[in-house]
Amino acid sequence: MVAALGEAQVRERLGEVPGWAVDGARGALHRQLRLKDFPSAFALMTRIALAAEKADHHPEWSNVYNRLDIWLTTHDAGGITERDFALAHVINAMLED
Ligand SMILES: C[C@H](O)[C@H](O)[C@H]1CNC2=NC(N)=NC(=O)C2=N1
Secondary structure, eight states, X not given: OOOOOOHHHXXXXXXXXXXXXXXXXXXXXXXXXXXXXXXHHHHHHHHHHHHHHHHTXXXXXXXXXXXXXXXXOBTTTTBOOHHHHHHHHHHHHHHHO
């Protein structure tokens, strides 16, 4: 089991994952994206879903048309862990393609 990172550790590491912020109320990393349209948003969600399943680490998210909100938190640890930063990195890399 992975341990939740402390608040200071999380803030220190935020610089590694541009675009992500801490959502304190949810105890999660949060990023909001606006894609070109719904197919673009859903295509990205499909890619994220496959990567998440492979890593056995799954996002919380909300999609409205071209907007996608993603929260990364580790339910087993009750907070933000290395696994959330790892998935944030993977998502950011997808956005660079
Ligand atoms: C049994 C399975 O490995 C766990 O339930 C995994 C699945 N995906 C998960 N995803 C997230 N975000 N947090 C978890 O703690 C988690 N746990």
